[in-house]
Amino acid sequence: MNADPELITIPGRWDFEYRYFAGATASRFFAEIRDNRRIMGTRCAKSGRVLVPARSFSDAEYELTTDWVETGPGGVLEVFTIVGTKFSGLPDPPFVLGYVTLDGADTAILNYISGVDLTDLDVAARILMTRPRVSAVFKEAREGRITDFHFKVEQK
Amino acid sequence: MKEEVAIIGVGQTQYRRQHSNLNTAELVRQAATAALEDAGLGLDAIGLIVGGVAPDALAGINHLDMHAISRPGIPYFRVNTGGATGSSALLAALSWIHAGRCKAVLVVTVERMGHASSAQKIFNSIFDPIYEKDISMSTISMVALRATLLMQQYGYTLEHWAGLAARNSASSMLNDTLENPRFFTAEDVLKSRFLAWPIHALEACPTSEGACAVVVTAKSLVGSRKAAWILGARGLSDTYAIGDRLHRPEGSLVDLVTLRRSAEAAYRDAGITNPREALDVVEIQAPFASSEAMAYPALGFCDEHDCVSFTENAIEQKAGIAINPSGGPQASNPVSATALIRIAECAQQVRGLAGRRQVDGVRKAIATGQGGATQFSTAVIVGNQQP
Numbered sequence: 001m002n003a004d005p006e007l008i009t010i011p012g013r014w015d016f017e018y019r020y021f022a023g024a025t026a027s028r029f030f031a032e033i034r035d036n037r038r039i040m041g042t043r044c045a046k047s048g049r050v051l052v053p054a055r056s057f058s059d060a061e062y063e064l065t066t067d068w069v070e071t072g073p074g075g076v077l078e079v080f081t082i083v084g085t086k087f088s089g090l091p092d093p094p095f096v097l098g099y100v101t102l103d104g105a106d107t108a109i110l111n112y113i114s115g116v117d118l119t120d121l122d123v124a125a126r127i128l129m130t131r132p133r134v135s136a137v138f139k140e141a142r143e144g145r146i147t148d149f150h151f152k153v154e155q156k
Numbered sequence: 157m158k159e160e161v162a163i164i165g166v167g168q169t170q171y172r173r174q175h176s177n178l179n180t181a182e183l184v185r186q187a188a189t190a191a192l193e194d195a196g197l198g199l200d201a202i203g204l205i206v207g208g209v210a211p212d213a214l215a216g217i218n219h220l221d222m223h224a225i226s227r228p229g230i231p232y233f234r235v236n237t238g239g240a241t242g243s244s245a246l247l248a249a250l251s252w253i254h255a256g257r258c259k260a261v262l263v264v265t266v267e268r269m270g271h272a273s274s275a276q277k278i279f280n281s282i283f284d285p286i287y288e289k290d291i292s293m294s295t296i297s298m299v300a301l302r303a304t305l306l307m308q309q310y311g312y313t314l315e316h317w318a319g320l321a322a323r324n325s326a327s328s329m330l331n332d333t334l335e336n337p338r339f340f341t342a343e344d345v346l347k348s349r350f351l352a353w354p355i356h357a358l359e360a361c362p363t364s365e366g367a368c369a370v371v372v373t374a375k376s377l378v379g380s381r382k383a384a385w386i387l388g389a390r391g392l393s394d395t396y397a398i399g400d401r402l403h404r405p406e407g408s409l410v411d412l413v414t415l416r417r418s419a420e421a422a423y424r425d426a427g428i429t430n431p432r433e434a435l436d437v438v439e440i441q442a443p444f445a446s447s448e449a450m451a452y453p454a455l456g457f458c459d460e461h462d463c464v465s466f467t468e469n470a471i472e473q474k475a476g477i478a479i480n481p482s483g484g485p486q487a488s489n490p491v492s493a494t495a496l497i498r499i500a501e502c503a504q505q506v507r508g509l510a511g512r513r514q515v516d517g518v519r520k521a522i523a524t525g526q527g528g529a530t531q532f533s534t535a536v537i538v539g540n541q542q543p
Binding site: 012014018020023026051052053059079080081083084085088089090091095097099106109111121124125128129146 | 176177213216271273274276277280285286287288290291292293294296297300301302303304305307308349350351352353354355357395396397398399400402403404409
């Protein structure tokens with residue numbers, strides 16, 4: 001037997017199909033976006049904080065949320081990144097994503113950000129670093145998903 | 157702490173991009189047998205094995221620990237808190253010894269991500285599939301988002317991130333567990349492409365495989381062995397959603413509330429009131445430079461007002477404490493093992509067994525663990541003197 005064999009690698013691929021159950025609260029959140037172009041939050045009964053995206057309970061307090069509150073469509077871009085490299089299975093760069101605190105919300109929501117020229121990433125970053133105002137832009141064909149909208153930086 | 161406990165054995169494989177000459181169980185066996193040999197104990201002395209493996213999908217083997225880590229005739233369970241998996245596994249081991257269920261525990265962690273050809277796609281799958289996964293989040297963008305807040309809030313610049321990365325790179329050249337440490341300067345970092353602004357390619361930890369194991373025992377088994385005594389060991393969880401942590405009184409997304417509270421409790425356990433004076437070495441589980449800077453105030457090394465100047469001293473190795481003498485996770489970050497490696501490195505420093513990366517006269521060292529968008533934090537303090 002060869003003491004130093006040629007090393008063999010076995011090819012593999014995980015290819016499972018799933019259907020993720022959004023639950024009643026997220027389903028209503030998405031239906032409001034799809035049918036009414038409204039981004040709704042839910043209020044934590046204990047802390048009074050308005051959670052966006054809507055949740056049936058506050059993770060911090062472990063208390064049920066009660067009433068639904070309309071937020072946005074404007075808000076503040078709190079943090080961002082500009083993805084500059086192609087990663088297998090993710091979209092082509094460059095693209096911006098960030099957390100936005102919508103007017104009337106106490107938590108921030110993640111989405112794609114548009115409205116900034118990405119020719120020079122450092123220049124774009126300087127603009128995005130000023131915590132600019134952004135506004136939700138809704139797709140024409142909406143299907144009840146988080147990707148039914150994104151945020152666009154408002155021109156000053 | 158109820159009963160004094162020490163690390164008396166450390167076993168580490170080489171850390172490299174891929175171990176194509178070893179299957180996963182063989183990789184684990186190298187680290188486990190090295191740790192047992194260092195401890196001078198056989199498997200028959202081990203009353204529990206705790207396995208640490210983060211997402212299975214990185215290896216592409218579901219429950220890879222079942223064949224690679226557990227041993228016949230010994231109780232076993234697995235821990236997974238993302239990047240904090242290794243230190244969480246150690247905390248679990250301490251609980252068993254403190255509860256009197258056994259005297260010796262073998263903690264084994266292994267990372268097999270070299271199998272994966274699309275790691276960032278797998279990391280995207282750890283995010284909430286309802287609200288966040290579809291926005292192409294990955295672990296790199298998750299860190300980049302927070303780095304932009306640090307830059308807004310405290311005035312950090314791209315040069316700070318590059319400087320820390322270069323310092324870790326320079327330190328890593330002395331770490332003989334790394335097969336191919338990468339040397340680069342801050343200028344090299346700044347010239348490399350952006351993965352996700354403000355993170356340059358050379359700032360990011362490389363794909364890393366390897367296994368790390370430690371033997372933890374009650375005082376009665378320590379005898380005359382070289383021991384790293386556990387002086388304090390704490391961990392805490394935070395709320396899951398990143399967006400929920402931006403506006404809250406206890407601290408924002410970059411304040412690492414759970415690390416701060418874990419460290420404060422561990423300092424109390426260890427009787428430490430001035431960490432910068434009491435500690436000689438810190439190993440920070442920070443796969444990116446901004447993650448390391450975020451940990452400084454949480455560990456009590458500086459406050460919000462002087463965190464940037466502390467970072468500048470840390471870049472110049474003038475912080476008064478040796479930071480990541482191993483090169484830290486920026487040099488090698490086997491995800492499932494990385495937080496245990498930080499503890500193992502601290503243990504070897506206080507035992508005086510750290511080889512070329514040994515810092516002179518180390519008495520006390522602290523290791524951090526961070527997992528799941530800093531949802532999980534741990535702080536473990538080891539010392540060369542029995543408490």
